[in-house]
Amino acid sequence: MATSTKKPSGNGATTAASIPGNRIVTLDEFIIRSEKDFEYATGELTGLLRDIGVAAKIINREVNKAGLVNILGASDSGENTSGDMQQKLDVYANEKLIECLKNSGECCAVASEENKDIILVPQVGSKKSHYVVMFDPLDGSSNIDVNVSVGTIFAIYRRKSDPNGPATIEDFLQPGTRQVAAGYVLYGTSTILVYTTGNGVNGFTLDPSIGEFCLSHRNMRIPENGQTYSVNQGYYSKFDLEMRRYIDQCSDMNYGLRYIGSMVSDVHRILIQGGIFLYPSTRKYPKGKLRLLYECNPLSMIVEQAGGKAINTQLKRILDMVPSELHQRGTIAIGSPAMVDELQAFIERYSALPL
Numbered sequence: 170m171a172t173s174t175k176k177p178s179g180n181g182a183t184t185a186a187s188i189p190g191n192r193i194v195t196l197d198e199f200i201i202r203s204e205k206d207f208e209y210a211t212g213e214l215t216g217l218l219r220d221i222g223v224a225a226k227i228i229n230r231e232v233n234k235a236g237l238v239n240i241l242g243a244s245d246s247g248e249n250t251s252g253d254m255q256q257k258l259d260v261y262a263n264e265k266l267i268e269c270l271k272n273s274g275e276c277c278a279v280a281s282e283e284n285k286d287i288i289l290v291p292q293v294g295s296k297k298s299h300y301v302v303m304f305d306p307l308d309g310s311s312n313i314d315v316n317v318s319v320g321t322i323f324a325i326y327r328r329k330s331d332p333n334g335p336a337t338i339e340d341f342l343q344p345g346t347r348q349v350a351a352g353y354v355l356y357g358t359s360t361i362l363v364y365t366t367g368n369g370v371n372g373f374t375l376d377p378s379i380g381e382f383c384l385s386h387r388n389m390r391i392p393e394n395g396q397t398y399s400v401n402q403g404y405y406s407k408f409d410l411e412m413r414r415y416i417d418q419c420s421d422m423n424y425g426l427r428y429i430g431s432m433v434s435d436v437h438r439i440l441i442q443g444g445i446f447l448y449p450s451t452r453k454y455p456k457g458k459l460r461l462l463y464e465c466n467p468l469s470m471i472v473e474q475a476g477g478k479a480i481n482t483q484l485k486r487i488l489d490m491v492p493s494e495l496h497q498r499g500t501i502a503i504g505s506p507a508m509v510d511e512l513q514a515f516i517e518r519y520s521a522l523p524l
């Protein structure tokens with residue numbers, strides 16, 4: 170289970186189920202109603218989720234008009250700290266998230282895929298914050314220029330350090346099981362914000378006519394099995410034997426291959442339709458490409474909360490990994506539980522074979 174602050178309350182469907190289905194429920198109303206699920210609720214977590222919702226609306230506005238204003242293409246700063254080419258919208262989304270989170274003072278520090286180090290948030294008034302937030306401001310940003318879906322991914326942790334002092338790196342280097350909330354915003358055909366606080370998963374679609382995220386996907390559950398696999402098959406010859414054999418079987422079984430190249434979009438599809446997403450090690454990224462703290466952990470919490478599974482190719486549960494650095498990369502297999510189990514059986518069988 171994911172949180173130290175959550176009440177041990179059943180299977181997680183409580184809040185969504187208690188809201189009548191015949192009227193519009195905004196994200197803000199839902200978050201406020203959910204506050205009672207937390208044992209030590211002070212409104213901080215509620216405030217943080219609302220800040221992220223506001224930042225998401227601002228980023229959405231900019232993503233939607235990106236072709237009209239001069240905000241497409243690479244930024245002047247070149248590469249980010251992980252060596253990825255930084256886009257102008259990456260920079261914009263990063264700035265907006267930091268700004269929104271700083272303004273309310275609900276968190277004491279943030280860490281972003283786009284920044285080398287943690288960023289301390291100055292205390293607002295006498296408010297002492299107990300949370301840190303991590304995010305990938307615009308996942309899949311290489312897709313921006315070609316009008317393909319991108320997303321924002323976030324994770325919230327309760328700090329370990331003394332609230333009377335500044336946050337430390339240790340507040341961020343916690344295993345994914347310690348996330349108190351995780352979510353993503355997908356800027357797709359419509360814009361949807363999906364999040365969990367360890368009590369099930371709910372999705373909110375942005376209604377542009379009223380400018381509000383409205384509850385549209387209650388108690389999301391991932392299908393037990395699926396008919397699609399999602400992997401960059403261009404790297405096939407660089408994958409390990411067991412991964413190649415698993416992909417061969419997917420093809421033999423006539424599973425569909427779907428790969429958007431923006432993890433948040435691929436995982437969202439799998440959450441709704443079932444399937445498996447894979448990013449194994451390659452020659453370029455021997456430890457895997459995706460970031461444990463900004464991408465793998467939050468999406469794993471969501472998928473697990475919806476009934477799915479997430480492991481790495483060493484067969485370790487993603488959420489149990491203890492990070493040693495902020496920008497740590499890892500391999501991942503995530504999706505429908507039956508498909509992740511099947512992949513695990515393949516890895517166990519083929520990795521035992523002599524080369």
Ligand code: AHM
Pocket residue numbers: 253282305307308309310311401430431432433458459
């Ligand atoms: P980014 O955070 O810099 O956008 O990189 C992460 C993205 C994922 O969204 C996506 O699954 C992956 O990189 C695609 O990588 P590749 O082009 O190697 O398949």
Ligand code: MG
Pocket residue numbers: 282305307308309464
């Ligand atoms: Mg990313």
